[in-house]
Amino acid sequence: MRDFYGVTLNSPLMLGTAQYPSPAVLAEAFRTSGAAVATVSLRRETGGGQDFWALVRELGVRILPNTAGCHSAREAVTTAQMARELFQTPWIKLEVIGHSDSLQPDPFELLKAARILCAEGFEVFPYTTEDLVLAERLVEAGCRVLMPWGAPIGSGLGLNNRYGLRSLRAHFPDIPLVVDAGLGLPSHAADAMELGYDAVLLNTAVAKAGDPAAMARAFALAAEAGRLAHEADPMEARDMAAPSTPVIGKAWLS
Amino acid sequence: MRIEVNGVEREVQDARLDAILNELGFAEAKVATAVNGDFVPLTARAERQLQPGDRLEVVAPMQGG
Numbered sequence: 001m002r003d004f005y006g007v008t009l010n011s012p013l014m015l016g017t018a019q020y021p022s023p024a025v026l027a028e029a030f031r032t033s034g035a036a037v038a039t040v041s042l043r044r045e046t047g048g049g050q051d052f053w054a055l056v057r058e059l060g061v062r063i064l065p066n067t068a069g070c071h072s073a074r075e076a077v078t079t080a081q082m083a084r085e086l087f088q089t090p091w092i093k094l095e096v097i098g099h100s101d102s103l104q105p106d107p108f109e110l111l112k113a114a115r116i117l118c119a120e121g122f123e124v125f126p127y128t129t130e131d132l133v134l135a136e137r138l139v140e141a142g143c144r145v146l147m148p149w150g151a152p153i154g155s156g157l158g159l160n161n162r163y164g165l166r167s168l169r170a171h172f173p174d175i176p177l178v179v180d181a182g183l184g185l186p187s188h189a190a191d192a193m194e195l196g197y198d199a200v201l202l203n204t205a206v207a208k209a210g211d212p213a214a215m216a217r218a219f220a221l222a223a224e225a226g227r228l229a230h231e232a233d234p235m236e237a238r239d240m241a242a243p244s245t246p247v248i249g250k251a252w253l254s
Numbered sequence: 255m256r257i258e259v260n261g262v263e264r265e266v267q268d269a270r271l272d273a274i275l276n277e278l279g280f281a282e283a284k285v286a287t288a289v290n291g292d293f294v295p296l297t298a299r300a301e302r303q304l305q306p307g308d309r310l311e312v313v314a315p316m317q318g319g
Contacts, residue, residue: 016319026317041318044260045285049314053284056315066318074291081293082286082313153319181319203319 002176002198004145005091005123007062009036012193012223014064014178015216016203023055025212030059033216039064039093039201042083064125066093071106073113080117092117093147093180093201095127103153103181107134111141118142127180130164132171139175146172147180147201150192154204156184159191169196186215186222193226194234255306272299274310285312 003009015035020026030038038061043049056063065083070076073096080092096113098106105128117124118141126138130148138146148168151157159165160182169177179192180201189200200223209215256265259278266274271294275281287294288311294302304310 016317018317018319020317039318041316042286042313043316045280045283045312045314046260049285049316050283052317053315068318078288078291078293081295082288085293085295086284086286086313086315 004176011036011220012199012227013220014039014199014201015206017056018203019207020212027055027059028213029206029216030061032213033220035061035216035220037062037064039066041066041068042079042086063087063089064091064093067095070095071097073109073116076113077116080122090121090123091125092122093125093127105129107131111137114138114143115141130161130168132167135168135172145176145178147178149181150179150188151182153181155182156205157182158184158188166195186218189219190222190226193223194229196230257304257306258309260312269303270300271302271304274304280312283314285314287312
């Protein structure tokens with residue numbers, strides 16, 4: 001299993017904490033899946049934050065705070081600084097949104113924020129596209145993990161650009177890669193892991209399922225199956241049939 | 255003086271950030287703060303003086319994806 005800024009995770013599943021029907025269901029989803037990381041956010045305190053923090057600590061998993069909803073490097077940097085103090089971790093899932101319909105990252109502001117945060121000692125998990133040039137720049141800035149989107153956040157479409165994701169994997173063999181966002185089904189998670197990705201990060205597909213705990217477990221199993229398959233070196237696909245049963249020695253019966 | 259706290263105008267007695275948080279009921283809460291868009295660490299709250307019209311953000315852990 002690949003390490004993330006020196007931390008080896010015992011599951012390739014990273015799970016969000018939003019949109020569950022209840023805190024109990026959220027906790028159950030983490031228990032049944034064995035997810036190793038929980039993403040969290042910061043919002044204006046209106047009374048619920050303290051209870052939520054107690055719940056998250058009880059999960060006993062690593063915390064990955066995000067900068068969700070930020071649209072500029074300045075906002076994202078300030079949010080990251082507040083998150084580091086509050087959650088006592090240098091990890092930050094850096095989201096800088098550039099497009100309101102697709103929630104696509106703003107590559108320019110993302111890079112600007114990544115440079116500042118890496119220089120300040122943060123361990124940045126950038127939510128990015130599969131763009132190779134941007135990925136290069138993020139790595140040059142000091143990012144040691146990349147998190148390309150599978151599809152727009154909350155869409156459940158799966159891997160929209162398998163070619164792009166495969167290229168990214170090939171270009172960055174030594175950088176841990178996480179498909180973040182857009183996964184809808186466990187098969188999407190298996191797909192990402194079969195491409196050689198190191199983890200998947202999702203939220204809506206589990207939280208909005210009819211049975212979130214069962215779906216969380218399904219995603220965990222699929223991600224693990226995909227990881228094993230990748231390590232097992234899959235066969236090459238081919239266009240023509242090739243008999244698997246030996247032809248030689250077949251009885252002459254016609 | 256009047257300042258903006260999480261987007262709402264509020265009247266506060268003190269100018270020091272730690273005292274303001276006390277006054278607003280955040281003394282024991284796990285929160286982080288920013289003034290006018292800049293992070294103010296916990297350790298700097300006692301020295302940070304606010305001016306009328308300043309924008310104070312008080313944030314807490316919340317669900318996220």
